[in-house]
Amino acid sequence: MTIDQPIEPVWGASPPTQQRWGLQETLVAMGVAAVIAGLGGAAIYAATGSPTQQAFGHGMPAGPPGGITAAQHLAGSPTTLHGEYVVAAGSGFATKLTQTGTVTAISPTVITVASADGFLQTYELNAAAHTDRTIDVSDQVSIQGRRDGGRTTATSVDVQKDPGGPVGPPGPAPHN
Numbered sequence: 001m002t003i004d005q006p007i008e009p010v011w012g013a014s015p016p017t018q019q020r021w022g023l024q025e026t027l028v029a030m031g032v033a034a035v036i037a038g039l040g041g042a043a044i045y046a047a048t049g050s051p052t053q054q055a056f057g058h059g060m061p062a063g064p065p066g067g068i069t070a071a072q073h074l075a076g077s078p079t080t081l082h083g084e085y086v087v088a089a090g091s092g093f094a095t096k097l098t099q100t101g102t103v104t105a106i107s108p109t110v111i112t113v114a115s116a117d118g119f120l121q122t123y124e125l126n127a128a129a130h131t132d133r134t135i136d137v138s139d140q141v142s143i144q145g146r147r148d149g150g151r152t153t154a155t156s157v158d159v160q161k162d163p164g165g166p167v168g169p170p171g172p173a174p175h176n
Contacts, residue, residue, distance in 0.1 A: 081115040084147070097121070097145040097152065100160070103137050111135070111154060113143055123154035135159055 009015070021029075082099040101115035105122075112122040123145050135141065140160035146153055 081117055082119045082121065095147040097143070097147060099143045099145075101141065103135060103139045103141055106135055106137060111141075111143070111157060113141060121152065123152050123157075125154055125157070 080098055080100060082097070082101070084095060084097050086093050086095050088094075099113055099115055099119070099121055101113040101119070103111060104114050104120070105112040109125055110122055111125055112120065114120045121143075123143060135157065142158045142160055143154050144156045146155055
């Protein structure tokens, strides 16, 4: 009966040669890497529909289109349901909000809007936020606002005439 024991190098003997990759193994590895990169690129293209898709999901190229910022693009898009972004403001920062949805409640001081995906937000109203139209429950609106700590204030509220945009410039206060 014999027990296989690992072969230990003998002192003074030449070291064992290490197995190296040959040309065939290198080409196979490069082929696998190319396939992985191609599949990843195809998956990104399929998911975004564009090779220039960026974080905001509107196909924006790396630079601002037409001189607008990404935040302005997000806030101005009629397809945006809701979003929150931070901008430089003086020596600090400001948190801005945008939302498109249906008015679920309104009073002279607050408005609550629900987006199509179920997101619900209540905003305090101030004189600058009011439109020249009467706002009622069930109206479709587009709201721009700001968040300061736990306080969310609407800076503009526009009644939507159709999915393409608001109906009119800011004006007098809404009513119940």
